[in-house]
Amino acid sequence: xxxxxxxxxxxxxYSMLLKADVREDVASSVTEGLIQASLRGVxxxxxxxxxxxxxxxxxxxxxxxxxxxxxxxxxxxxLLDADHTxxxxxxxxxxxxxxxxxxxxxxxxxxxxNSSHFGAxxxxxxxxxxxxxxxxxFSNTDALVQTYGGKKPFLGNNPMxxxxxxxxxxxxxxxxxxxxxxxxxxxQWREIGQEAPPGTGADLEGNETTNPHDMVMLSPFGGYKxxxxxxxxxxxxxxxxxxxxxxxxxxMFEAPMNQKRFLGHFLIAIKIDAFQPIDLFKKHLSQMMSxxxxxxxxxxxVPIQVAGDPEKKAFLERIQRGIPLSPKEYEMFKKLGTMDRxxxxxx
Amino acid sequence: xxxxxxxxxxxxxYSMLLKADVREDVASSVTEGLIQASLRGVxxxxxxxxxxxxxxxxxxxxxxxxxxxxxxxxxxxxLLDADHTxxxxxxxxxxxxxxxxxxxxxxxxxxxxNSSHFGAxxxxxxxxxxxxxxxxxFSNTDALVQTYGGKKPFLGNNPMxxxxxxxxxxxxxxxxxxxxxxxxxxxQWREIGQEAPPGTGADLEGNETTNPHDMVMLSPFGGYKxxxxxxxxxxxxxxxxxxxxxxxxxxMFEAPMNQKRFLGHFLIAIKIDAFQPIDLFKKHLSQMMSxxxxxxxxxxxVPIQVAGDPEKKAFLERIQRGIPLSPKEYEMFKKLGTMDRxxxxxx
Numbered sequence: 001x002x003x004x005x006x007x008x009x010x011x012x013x014y015s016m017l018l019k020a021d022v023r024e025d026v027a028s029s030v031t032e033g034l035i036q037a038s039l040r041g042v043x044x045x046x047x048x049x050x051x052x053x054x055x056x057x058x059x060x061x062x063x064x065x066x067x068x069x070x071x072x073x074x075x076x077x078x079l080l081d082a083d084h085t086x087x088x089x090x091x092x093x094x095x096x097x098x099x100x101x102x103x104x105x106x107x108x109x110x111x112x113x114n115s116s117h118f119g120a121x122x123x124x125x126x127x128x129x130x131x132x133x134x135x136x137x138f139s140n141t142d143a144l145v146q147t148y149g150g151k152k153p154f155l156g157n158n159p160m161x162x163x164x165x166x167x168x169x170x171x172x173x174x175x176x177x178x179x180x181x182x183x184x185x186x187x188q189w190r191e192i193g194q195e196a197p198p199g200t201g202a203d204l205e206g207n208e209t210t211n212p213h214d215m216v217m218l219s220p221f222g223g224y225k226x227x228x229x230x231x232x233x234x235x236x237x238x239x240x241x242x243x244x245x246x247x248x249x250x251x252m253f254e255a256p257m258n259q260k261r262f263l264g265h266f267l268i269a270i271k272i273d274a275f276q277p278i279d280l281f282k283k284h285l286s287q288m289m290s291x292x293x294x295x296x297x298x299x300x301x302v303p304i305q306v307a308g309d310p311e312k313k314a315f316l317e318r319i320q321r322g323i324p325l326s327p328k329e330y331e332m333f334k335k336l337g338t339m340d341r342x343x344x345x346x347x
Numbered sequence: 348x349x350x351x352x353x354x355x356x357x358x359x360x361y362s363m364l365l366k367a368d369v370r371e372d373v374a375s376s377v378t379e380g381l382i383q384a385s386l387r388g389v390x391x392x393x394x395x396x397x398x399x400x401x402x403x404x405x406x407x408x409x410x411x412x413x414x415x416x417x418x419x420x421x422x423x424x425x426l427l428d429a430d431h432t433x434x435x436x437x438x439x440x441x442x443x444x445x446x447x448x449x450x451x452x453x454x455x456x457x458x459x460x461n462s463s464h465f466g467a468x469x470x471x472x473x474x475x476x477x478x479x480x481x482x483x484x485f486s487n488t489d490a491l492v493q494t495y496g497g498k499k500p501f502l503g504n505n506p507m508x509x510x511x512x513x514x515x516x517x518x519x520x521x522x523x524x525x526x527x528x529x530x531x532x533x534x535q536w537r538e539i540g541q542e543a544p545p546g547t548g549a550d551l552e553g554n555e556t557t558n559p560h561d562m563v564m565l566s567p568f569g570g571y572k573x574x575x576x577x578x579x580x581x582x583x584x585x586x587x588x589x590x591x592x593x594x595x596x597x598x599m600f601e602a603p604m605n606q607k608r609f610l611g612h613f614l615i616a617i618k619i620d621a622f623q624p625i626d627l628f629k630k631h632l633s634q635m636m637s638x639x640x641x642x643x644x645x646x647x648x649v650p651i652q653v654a655g656d657p658e659k660k661a662f663l664e665r666i667q668r669g670i671p672l673s674p675k676e677y678e679m680f681k682k683l684g685t686m687d688r689x690x691x692x693x694x
Contacts, residue, residue, distance in 0.1 A: 076423040077621040106421025109454050109507025113621050133682070149651045150642040162579045172582070174575040206645060222569025228521040228654035229576075231639075232509045235481070235519070239631050240622040246638065274424040275458050275587040284586045291593065292578075295497040298553060304496045307575035 002330045003322035004344065007036065010035050012344045013050055020057045022064040026089040030119075033088035038323045041314025042175075044142040044184035045120040048329060051336055052253075053086065053117075059257035062086055062116050068093050076105035079241070084260045087118035091137070094267050095127045101131055102269035112265040113241040117252060121161035122175035122311070128269045129163040129171040132166040132278050136268040138162045140237035145179050146217045148227040153204030153217040154246045157182065158233035163308075164272070167282040170315075172289065174307035178230035179218035186212050231299045234265040257270045349677045350669035359684065359691045360397055361385065366687040367404045369411040373436040377466075377539040380435035383668045384467040388661025391521075391531035392467040395676060398683055399600075400433065400464075406604035409433055409463050415440050426588070427459045429577035431607045435463035438484070442474045449480055449616035461611040464599060469522035469658070473681050474509040476518040483615040484508045487584035489598040490497050492526050493564045495574040498553030500564040501593045504529065505580035508645035510655075511619070514629040517662075519636060521654035522686045525577035526565035533559050583613040611652050 013034055017027035030053065038046030056062040064227045070093075072078045078097055082090030094110045101108025118139035118238035128135025134198045141156030158178035189196050201215040202208050209215055220227035238245035241264030250259045272281050289306045293327035297304055318324070325333065333344045360381055364374035375398065385393030385612030400533035403409040413432035416442075419425040420434050425444055429437030440459045448455025465486035475482025488503030488639045504526035511517045527547045536543050536559035548562040549555050556562055585592035636653045644651055665671070672680065680691045 021575055052613070074531045074618065074621045075451070077453035077618070079622060104422070105452050107454055107456050110616060127686045134587075139620075146640060147642045147651060149645050149649055150639075150645055151645055154639055154642055161437050162582075164582060172578075174579050176572045176575060180569075186689035204533075222527075224652075224654075225523045226572070228523065231519075231635075231654060232521050235509075235511060235632065235633070239628055239635070240481075240617075240619070242623055242627075245631070245635050270456060270587075271421065272587070274421045274456075275426060276589055280587055280589075285582065285593070288578075288581070288586070292494060292497075292501055295494045296499055296553075298496055298498055302496055304494060305571075307571075307578060 001324040001326060003324055005102060005272065005322045006035065006039065006281065006319060007049060008344065009323050010040070012333070012342065013047055015342050016054065016337065016340065017051065019342065020054050020064065022057060022086075023066075026064060026066065026085055029089040029092040030086045032088060033092075033119045034096045034121045035323075036123055036126075039315050039318045040120075040122070040311035041318070042120050042122070044182050045098055047323065049117075049119070051332065054336070056255050061257050061260055063147040066090075069079045070097055070103070072336055076101050076107050077109045078111075080110055082112055082115040084114050084116060085181070087116050087139070087263065087265065088123065091118060091124045092127065095124050098267045098269040099128060099131050099133065102131075102271045106271050106274040108267075108269040110267045111236075111241040112267070113243050113262075114260075115263045116261045117266055118159070118263065118265055120175060121159045122173050123206070125161035125163035125175070126171055128267070129165050129173075131269070132165055132272055134162065134164045134270040134272060136270075138233045138236050138266045140234050140243065140245065140249060140264050142249040143247045144183060144218055145220050145227070145230060146202050146206060148220060148224045151211055155227070155234055156246075156249065157218055158230045158237065160229075160233055164285060165278075166289065167279070167280055167286040169286055169289070170308075170312050172285060172306065173311065175219070175311075176307075178221060178226050178233065183218060186215050186218075237264040238268060240264075257337070348673060352669045353382065353386065353666060355691065356385070356394060356670050359680070360394055361569065362399065362689050363401065363684065366689065367401050367411065369404060370413075373411060373413065373432055376436040376439040376485075377433045380439075380470045381465045382670075383470055383473075384421050385661050387467070387658035388467070388665070389467050389469070389658065391529050393628055394670065396464075396466070398679065401683070402604050403463070403673065406480065408604050408607055416540065417444055419448070421654075423448050423454050424456045425458075425671060426472055427457055429459055429462040431461050431463060433464050434486070434610065434612065435470065437462040438471045438612060438614070439467060441612070442471050445614045445616040446475060446478045446480065449478075449618045453618050453621040455614075457614045458588040459582075459609075459614070460590050460609075462610045462612055463608045465506070465610065467522060468506040469520050471614055472508035472510035472522070473520055474637050475614070476512050476520075478616070479512055479619055481511045481615075481617040481619060483617075485580045485583050486611045487581050487590065487592065487596060487598040490594045491530060491565055492574070492577060493549050493553060495567060495571045502574070502577045502581055503596065504565055505577045505584065507576075507580055511632060512625075512629055513636065514626070514633040516633055516636070516661055517655075518613040519653065520631060520658065522680065523568070523654075523656075525568060525573050525580065527568045528565060530565060531560050533565075550575045584611040587611075587613060622653040632694055
């Protein structure tokens with residue numbers, strides 16, 4: 001692994017986006033979203049997506065210079081037309097709106113439409129949590145999860161994140177897809193020639209397989225319950241936003257790169273002191289997390305973790321040591337910068 | 348099985364509650380909640396709980412004549428002190444409040460504290476959905492789910508429900524606990540001498556077991572993801588309501604029946620036409636459900652179901668044929684009524 005300093009990677013990503021004529025505020029939201037994901041160890045949604053996004057800008061899928069249109073529809077609700085820009089930028093624009101709504105009404109709810117790939121859902125929930133609110137973020141995605149009892153995928157692996165501020169600790173943050181694993185994990189198994197664990201996905205016929213090369217769809221997490229949760233998220237992100245659902249959503253990698261995605265997201269912000277004194281809530285949340293971590297362990301060598309603990313650990317390591325890239329990824333970034341005479345090592 | 352007409356059971360349950368000096372409005376909410384659960388096939392939360400509740404009233408756990416206190420804390424938020432009454436009554440009182448908030452602000456959020464057993468979470472979400480809103484309901488419960496990576500239970504099997512209105516069909520309704528199965532299922536396996544499926548629960552030492560007699564805690568559904576979701580629900584229902592969490596919550600069956608439960612619930616109502624025209628939303632939701640049901644089946648004999656489909660099917664059957672009771676349950680109800688000279692067969 002090659003470790004690159006956060007500053008170096010941040011400058012590289014931001015410069016590459018600007019060179020592609022992405023507007024500064026948009027480039028900034030995308031950069032911070034990718035860096036945050038990479039720092040938190042969520043590599044599937046980190047900087048490795050940059051080439052894909054740049055191609056999307058170049059070919060017309062992603063609008064680099066969006067004209068947002070926000071419509072406040074009630075005291076606590078609104079809709080944001082993201083004008084087909086990056087999901088990260090759309091999401092961050094919506095975070096501002098949802099936080100403003102919650103400041104005024106106690107809670108805020110924003111449906112985002114005409115968007116593109118959301119990145120890591122945690123990005124938005126964590127940003128809302130900075131305002132002493134519980135943040136929730138949801139996104140639809142293209143069809144990828146095998147229908148429970150079916151042979152084919154219909155719903156996406158619709159992710160959700162819930163974050164809340166703590167005392168003397170980074171916020172609690174649950175960020176999960178509603179599939180057992182992400183498809184990026186399948187790609188990783190293919191690359192390193194590893195068998196997939198049972199129950200993670202199925203082949204073209206819808207039969208469970210542990211051969212990652214045969215795996216073309218993912219299993220919902222927790223069987224019919226996870227599948228039901230994925231459906232509910234699709235309802236928020238497709239039906240409340242007016243966007244397409246299920247197999248009608250253009251696919252991230254397979255659709256032509258000039259094809260807009262028409263993705264929908266949904267954000268919720270809950271002002272904590274509309275319910276409990278904020279200091280008390282933070283104290284209790286930290287206490288509850290600490291209590292769980294101290295429960296008797298199944299295996300004395302394996303610590304009990306609360307949602308978000310692995311990401312907090314990765315963050316602390318990577319903020320020190322840098323963001324790891326495989327030699328292959330490193331070469332890809334070097335090459336990516338060449339045309340624009342941007343060298344990742346020069347920052 | 349003995350099948351009793353819905354009218355008969357409804358009158359019996361209501362009369363028994365009134366005889367126990369439960370106030371009429373409270374008795375009515377409890378009766379409808381139990382009947383709905385029994386009709387929807389959710390027997391674990393149906394009329395079989397009546398004896399337990401009556402004992403709770405008699406011994407002082409449940410307040411039969413509560414003085415509710417509602418505090419609207421912001422345009423879309425409020426807290427309801429349920430004064431230790433039935434969860435059903437507290438929940439239905441909160442539904443009125445949350446719907447009113449949503450009518451005024453686009454969405455409503457109510458935290459309920461000093462409550463007791465919630466019954467089926469679907470009851471409240473479905474009631475909210477009647478107002479052309481998306482309804483969500485959550486509850487904490489006493490410690491029962493094995494901590495992921497741990498030996499003991501900390502979180503409850505914290506249930507959640509999400510309901511939304513459709514066109515020409517009963518509302519979509521996902522109602523699920525965050526455990527693989529409910530403990531009532533374990534009791535059922537014990538009674539009929541059936542082995543439990545692998546991965547459903549563990550013994551006193553925290554080791555997975557398929558012997559229902561050894562099973563004292565439940566596995567979270569979907570591993571660490573379901574466990575994380577359970578944690579997030581505990582955050583809403585314990586920390587936002589100011590109620591105890593995890594092992595600090597008095598247990599439903601093991602705690603003395605004069606011990607109040609101090610349970611917390613959380614309701615969300617989202618006015619659909621704050622986002623999309625209601626008719627369009629309903630049409631799209633029905634279409635999406637229909638599309639999924641028509642996907643190619645894994646097994647041609649087993650229909651693909653959307654969340655809530657099994658409950659809809661049970662409802663249609665039971666509204667015709669009546670609510671089924673085992674001979675043992677039937678005798679229990681007969682006996683229960685004897686002291687108060689209420690005969691379930693006389694209605």
